Each structure stands twice: as C-alpha cells, then as structure tokens.
Amino acid sequence: MTPLEELLFRLADDEYVIAERYTEWQIYAPTIESDLALANIAQDEFGHARLWYDVLEERGYEEKDLLWERDPEDFRHSTLCELAFEEGDWADPVVRSYLYDTAERLRLEALVDSSEPAIAGRVGKLLSEENYHREHAQSWLERLAEGNESHHRVQAALDRLFPHALSIFEPGEQEKEIVSQGLRTESLDDLREEWFEITIPYLESLGLSVPEPEEVARPDARGRDGSHTADWFDLHESFTATYHELGFDQPTRLRGEGA
Amino acid sequence: MIWEVFRQAKPGKYHQHCGNVHAPDREMAKLFAQIQHGRRMQTNSLWVVPQEEVSEVDSDEAAFGGATDKAYRWAMTYNRVDASFAAEVEESEEEQREAAKAQEEA
Amino acid sequence: MDIEEVKERAGPRAFSPKDDLPEEYRKAATRMIQFHANSEVMGGYLDKQFTRQAPSLDRKLACTAKVQDEIGHAQLLYRAAETLGVKTREEMLDELEAGEGKFLNCFHYPVDSWYEAPMIDFFVDGGAMRRQATLKATSWEPYAHAMDKVCFEEGFHVKHGEDILRELMGSSRANQEKVQKTFDVWWPRIVQFFGPPNKDSKHNDFAQQVGLKTVSNDELRQAFLNAYIPKAEKYGLELPEVPKIEYDERSERYELEYDDLDWEEFWTIAKNDFQGSDEQIGSRRKRHEAVAWVRESMDAWETSQRAPQAAD
Known part of the structure; x- marks a missing residue:
C-alpha cells in the first residue's frame, strides 16, 4: 500500500463507518426534526467517503474491492466510528460527532495544501459541509450538559468514547511518508495536540470532566492497523450480507453529470 | 419598529414575503400593512411579524443542500x-x- | 359554518385555519391526516433496513435519503393535522405508540429482505403517490400545501423503487424467482392499499362530501392497476392467480375480484390487532420511549429559556 493509499483508506473508512452507524438512528431519533438533521449528517459523511473512495478508484480500485469484498481486517477506520449504539443513548451520537467532527476539521485543514491534487481539490467541498456537523453537535452538547440526567449521560458517553477517539490519531505504517511527501501538511501528533487544545477546554467549560489522555486505559483495538472491536465485525457482516446474496455483476452507480 | 409583511394573494395560495412597514405596535403594523402592501396587489390575507423575531440563516454561513454530489x-x-x-x-x-x-x- | 355550508363551499384548498369549521369536519380531517402522517413514520420502520442492506454505496445513499424524505413528510403532515386544533403532534405520537394510531395496511407487515425493497419503494410508494397527487386538491389548505411538497419529492422515491426492481429482474434467475415469490406475497396487500371497495368504506362518503378526498378508493385503485400492472409485467413479474384480475378490452380496465382478497385480515389490521401490528407498533413504542429522556430534557431547556421573558 502506498502512503497515498493509506491516507485515503483512513479518511474514507472513517467517513463510511461513522455514517453507517449514524443511519441506525433514522426513525429512532428523539424528535422528527432531530431525526432529519442526523440523517443529513450521515448522508454527508457517506458522500465524503465516496469522494475519497473515488480517488482510489481513479487509481485502479473498484467499489467492490473498496467496500463489498474487502476483508473487515483491512479496514483502517478509527474504532470511535464503529462502536454500536446502546438503545436510546442519544448522548452517544452527540458526543461521538463532536469528537469526530472536531478532529475532522483539523485534518481536512491539513489537507488543503496537500501535494496530491486529487486531495487538495476535494477538501473544500467537505469542509463546507463540516461546519454544520460541528455546530449541530455543539448545540446539542451545550443543551444536554445543562440538564441533570442528560448531563450524566453525556459524561458517560464521553468516558466511553474518549479512549476510542484517541485512535483517530493513531499512526499507520506510512505515517512518516504521508507527511514527508506533503500529502498531509501536519503530523498526527500535531493534530492530536490541536485537538486536545480545542476539545478539552470546551468540554470542561460545560462542566464535563475529560479523561487524562496519557493515563486513560486504551482499548486493545486501534483501528488503524486493522484491529477492531467485535462491534465492527458484526457491522461488516450485516452490511455486506445482501451484497453477497444478490451476486450482481457491479455495484450500481447513481451519479450526477457534474460529479 | 419594523414589521415584515407576508401576503397571500388568494385562499389556498402561500403567504409570500412582500415588504415591511414601520409601526409602533402590532395593531398599527396591521393597519399600515394593509394599505401599503394590500391596496394594489390582489390580497386575501397578510401576516405581520416583528422583524427582530425573524431569524435568518443564509448561504454565506450554510451549505444548503450540501456541497457534495447528491x-x-x-x-x-x-x-x-x-x-x-x-x-x-x-x-x-x-x-x-x-x-x-x-x-x-x- | 355549519356542515351544510361546508359541503356547499367544499373545493380544492377551500378551508384554512382562519375558518370557523364544525367539529365534524375538523375531526374527520384530523383522522385522515393523522393516518397519513402515522403511515409515513411506520413506513420508515420497514424502509429503514434497506439502507443497511443496499448492495452499492449509491443505492445506500438513495435509501437513506428516501427514509429522510418520509420522515420529512411526517413532519409536514403532523403540522397540517395540528392546524385543525383537535390534537397536538405529541398527542398523535403518543397515540401511535399506544397502539391507538392507525396507519396503512402494508406497514403492518414486517420485512426482512432486499427483495421486498421494490414492493415497498415501487408498488406501495407508487400507490401512495397516486393518492397523494389527488390530495393536492383537498379542501384543507394546510394539507394541500403539505402535498405540494410531498409530491415534489415522491418522483425520486418511485423511480428509485422501480430501478431496484429493474436491477433485480435483470439479474440472475435465482434473484428473479425470489422477487416473484415476494411479489406473490405482497401483491394482495398492495391491492388492498386503497382500502375496501367503495360500498364497504366507512369514512369515504363524508370525506368526499366535504372535499377532503376528491377521488374514491375504487377510482384510485383502478388508476393504480392501469399504471402498475403493465410495469410489473414489463419486468417479467406474473400476477398471482388470486386475487383474480382480468383486463377488459372494451372498458380498457382491469377488473378485480374483490371477494378474493382477505378482508378479514384487512379489518384486523385496521384495528391494529394483527400480529404484525404488535411487532411494528411495539418496535415504535420501544424506540420512542428509549429517547423520552431527550425530549424531557429539551422541554426543560425550553421552559428555562422562556422563564426570563415571562417575568417581564
């Protein structure tokens, strides 16, 4: 795998898997309006995954290699994206989205001047959709943090998700080359520091306590090396089963003329 | 105080924004609006809303409909x-x- | 306005929230729009799984966007129903989870395979769209406005559904056979979608007299059969032998043997007493209750935001 491919798989798989999880809230969200909003975020993230998978397709991969027939161990997303939701735990997608989308903005900004034109040329579209995601997550967080029960639920979600969020910044084998070739203009370590500087004071300002990054117990699965939690293998099985049952020649594409 | 005015031309049609009026309160706003915005154009109904009660989000801050291919x-x-x-x-x-x-x- | 005047003045978009309408009209309109709104929500419980199952990334996007639209339709419809002043949205949603809210017969049957996607997304949605197009001329103006927006979106849903059918029927023999089997099961339910024949309908006459409905069940069913049977045949689906449906060359209509359909099951469903009703409504109740804490939390927030102004 080239450094470019590693970078693209990390980006695409994160977006795809978190979107797959978000769609589980459709019809189940607390109110009709909140249902529509989260569903939209899921669509955006699927769309972002597709943009990155498209770059891989331009380099010879096919959709079936990228999604449908790829071994689950070959997916490179952060474990934050793959965790199953507990029924009714609306605090989870709110906290997850906040942690994820804050990191997402930082990493997209570090791709604006990528040496790879296929990346630099796409980042603008993604960034423009990301603003809504962060505003949405923060608006929910600030309101839920005010309540009593809801505050506890947000804290519990944060405690559970934070260690997994750290795997967003877990380096892969080609991390050095990704930076030295200018594919990404900042290292993962720097991005993580910036992410701490934004998220920790913000969450603390809401009266939440943030686990100490250096001391918190990290899960064995780190995502970026193909190690994943059991939730991922279940999810992979459930979204690929129909594909295998149907045995179509090609996954159908539905694209606009300007796409 | 400024009041935004929405006019419905005929029963069953939508109320559409058509302008605004200066007025010191709701009653006066309705009186002024019906003359300023209802006297010439066909009008079945007017809605009059305090301008400060209208919230706006525009395309500078929002990517309506998204930016990626949908x-x-x-x-x-x-x-x-x-x-x-x-x-x-x-x-x-x-x-x-x-x-x-x-x-x-x- | 008394009910006689309502009948006299009834016409497309004739009545709005400003009109002083008799309770009989407001209740009938609420029943009809609430049924419609509930159906959008409960249809989502079927449609939702197709997002997970979709066999391509673009199809997955289409499936999730479609469910989003349906929930958007529920939003428009509950609002249109609320404007009648009979029930709030919250009351209607409470009724739905308590098993008191009524909804379309087809959404009382749980689904589990992709072969069912075109049944819901093409045939059921196609039937729904046929009906909705006629409701643009309903007498309750907010309902008609909701229909303007709903019909604008539905073209995507029906074509998306047909495209799934096209793809399945153009694939392996095994897939074709499974679609046919699924169609055999779903077809009678789909034909019943438009309700009982006119002569057996409880609410039809009144709804038509006051302009809430502009077209009868039988007419809608006829228009649906005329458009969708040729489509089914085009893709190689065969109509099951029961219910008997024959094309009459002279009248250019499909003649349906109503008595072939299981009306007992239909009426059991209409009372939410079917086994599938328990399953679907139970799922709704479980999911809706699981996030009650969020709604309570937002209600408390809303109250806290209002408090300072109230003190002025």
Whole structure:
C-alpha cells in the first residue's frame, strides 16, 4: 500500500463507518426534526467517503474491492466510528460527532495544501459541509450538559468514547511518508495536540470532566492497523450480507453529470 | 419598529414575503400593512411579524443542500427507468429537474 | 359554518385555519391526516433496513435519503393535522405508540429482505403517490400545501423503487424467482392499499362530501392497476392467480375480484390487532420511549429559556 493509499483508506473508512452507524438512528431519533438533521449528517459523511473512495478508484480500485469484498481486517477506520449504539443513548451520537467532527476539521485543514491534487481539490467541498456537523453537535452538547440526567449521560458517553477517539490519531505504517511527501501538511501528533487544545477546554467549560489522555486505559483495538472491536465485525457482516446474496455483476452507480 | 409583511394573494395560495412597514405596535403594523402592501396587489390575507423575531440563516454561513454530489435524490438520475407511465411521477420529475437546475445555477 | 355550508363551499384548498369549521369536519380531517402522517413514520420502520442492506454505496445513499424524505413528510403532515386544533403532534405520537394510531395496511407487515425493497419503494410508494397527487386538491389548505411538497419529492422515491426492481429482474434467475415469490406475497396487500371497495368504506362518503378526498378508493385503485400492472409485467413479474384480475378490452380496465382478497385480515389490521401490528407498533413504542429522556430534557431547556421573558 502506498502512503497515498493509506491516507485515503483512513479518511474514507472513517467517513463510511461513522455514517453507517449514524443511519441506525433514522426513525429512532428523539424528535422528527432531530431525526432529519442526523440523517443529513450521515448522508454527508457517506458522500465524503465516496469522494475519497473515488480517488482510489481513479487509481485502479473498484467499489467492490473498496467496500463489498474487502476483508473487515483491512479496514483502517478509527474504532470511535464503529462502536454500536446502546438503545436510546442519544448522548452517544452527540458526543461521538463532536469528537469526530472536531478532529475532522483539523485534518481536512491539513489537507488543503496537500501535494496530491486529487486531495487538495476535494477538501473544500467537505469542509463546507463540516461546519454544520460541528455546530449541530455543539448545540446539542451545550443543551444536554445543562440538564441533570442528560448531563450524566453525556459524561458517560464521553468516558466511553474518549479512549476510542484517541485512535483517530493513531499512526499507520506510512505515517512518516504521508507527511514527508506533503500529502498531509501536519503530523498526527500535531493534530492530536490541536485537538486536545480545542476539545478539552470546551468540554470542561460545560462542566464535563475529560479523561487524562496519557493515563486513560486504551482499548486493545486501534483501528488503524486493522484491529477492531467485535462491534465492527458484526457491522461488516450485516452490511455486506445482501451484497453477497444478490451476486450482481457491479455495484450500481447513481451519479450526477457534474460529479 | 419594523414589521415584515407576508401576503397571500388568494385562499389556498402561500403567504409570500412582500415588504415591511414601520409601526409602533402590532395593531398599527396591521393597519399600515394593509394599505401599503394590500391596496394594489390582489390580497386575501397578510401576516405581520416583528422583524427582530425573524431569524435568518443564509448561504454565506450554510451549505444548503450540501456541497457534495447528491444526484441520488433526484428522479432524473434514474434514467434507466421511464417516468411517463404515471402523470404524477412525470410531473414530480419535471419539478425536480427545474429545482436541481436552479440549485446548480445558484 | 355549519356542515351544510361546508359541503356547499367544499373545493380544492377551500378551508384554512382562519375558518370557523364544525367539529365534524375538523375531526374527520384530523383522522385522515393523522393516518397519513402515522403511515409515513411506520413506513420508515420497514424502509429503514434497506439502507443497511443496499448492495452499492449509491443505492445506500438513495435509501437513506428516501427514509429522510418520509420522515420529512411526517413532519409536514403532523403540522397540517395540528392546524385543525383537535390534537397536538405529541398527542398523535403518543397515540401511535399506544397502539391507538392507525396507519396503512402494508406497514403492518414486517420485512426482512432486499427483495421486498421494490414492493415497498415501487408498488406501495407508487400507490401512495397516486393518492397523494389527488390530495393536492383537498379542501384543507394546510394539507394541500403539505402535498405540494410531498409530491415534489415522491418522483425520486418511485423511480428509485422501480430501478431496484429493474436491477433485480435483470439479474440472475435465482434473484428473479425470489422477487416473484415476494411479489406473490405482497401483491394482495398492495391491492388492498386503497382500502375496501367503495360500498364497504366507512369514512369515504363524508370525506368526499366535504372535499377532503376528491377521488374514491375504487377510482384510485383502478388508476393504480392501469399504471402498475403493465410495469410489473414489463419486468417479467406474473400476477398471482388470486386475487383474480382480468383486463377488459372494451372498458380498457382491469377488473378485480374483490371477494378474493382477505378482508378479514384487512379489518384486523385496521384495528391494529394483527400480529404484525404488535411487532411494528411495539418496535415504535420501544424506540420512542428509549429517547423520552431527550425530549424531557429539551422541554426543560425550553421552559428555562422562556422563564426570563415571562417575568417581564
């Protein structure tokens, strides 16, 4: 795998898997309006995954290699994206989205001047959709943090998700080359520091306590090396089963003329 | 104080923004609006709303409809099937074609 | 306005929230729009799984966008129903989870395979769209306005559904056979979608007299059969032998043997007493209750935001 491919798989798989999880809230969200909003975020993230998978397709991969027939161990997303939701735990997608989308903005900004034109040329579209995601997550967080029960639920979600969020910044084998070739203009370590500087004071300002990054117990699965939690293998099985049952020649594409 | 005015031309039509008036309170706003905005154009009803109560989000701050390709939610994308078998499907596709064009041009 | 005047003045978009309408009208309109709104929500419980199952990334996007639209339709419809002043949205949603809210017969049957996607997304949605197009001329103006927006979107849903059918029927023999089997099961339910024949309908006459409905069940069903049977045949689906449906060359209509359909099951469903009703409504209740804490939390927030102004 080239450094470019590693970078693209990390980006695409994160977006795809978190979107797959978000769609589980459709019809189940607390109110009709909140249902529509989260569903939209899921669509955006699927769309972002597709943009990155498209770059891989331009380099010879096919959709079936990228999604449908790829071994689950070959997916490179952060474990934050793959965790199953507990029924009714609306605090989870709110906290997850906040942690994820804050990191997402930082990493997209570090791709604006990528040496790879296929990346630099796409980042603008993604960034423009990301603003809504962060505003949405923060608006929910600030309101839920005010309540009593809801505050506890947000804290519990944060405690559970934070260690997994750290795997967003877990380096892969080609991390050095990704930076030295200018594919990404900042290292993962720097991005993580910036992410701490934004998220920790913000969450603390809401009266939440943030686990100490250096001391918190990290899960064995780190995502970026193909190690994943059991939730991922279940999810992979459930979204690929129909594909295998149907045995179509090609996954159908539905694209606009300007796409 | 400024009041925004929405006019409905005929029963069953939508109220559409048509302008505003200066007025010290709701009653006066309604009196002024019916003359300023209802006297010439066909009017069935006016809504009068304090300007400060109107919240706005515009395209500088929001990416309405998203920025990435969302062709999958337009009927015309499904060009391997034909809408002409049912008038209502055909009509919807026509409306969508126009809306997609307008969105693209914007 | 008394009911006689309502009948006299009834016409497309004739009545709005400003009109002083008799309770009989407001209740009938609420029943009809609430049924419609509930159906959008409960249809989502079927449609939702197709997002997970979709066999391509673009199809997945289309499936999730479609469910989003349906929930958007529920939003428009509950609002249109609320404007009648009979029930709030919250009351209607409470009724739905308590098993008191009524919804479309087809959404009382749980689904589990992709072969069912075109049944819901093409045939059921196609039937729904046929009906909705006629409701643009309903007498309750907010309902008609909701229909303007709903019909604008539905063209995507029906074509998306047909495209799934096209793809399945153009694939392996095994897939074709499974679609046919699924169609055999779903077809009678789909034909019943438009309700009982006119002569057996409880609410039809009144709804038509006051302009809430402009077209009868039988007429809608006829228009649906005329458009969708040729489509089914085009893709190689065969109509099941029961219910008997024959094309009459002279009248250019499909003649349906109503008595072939299981009306007992239909009426059991209409009372939410079917086994599938328990399953679907139970799922709704479980999911809706699981996030009650969020709604309570937002209600408390809303109250806290209002408090300072109230003190002025």
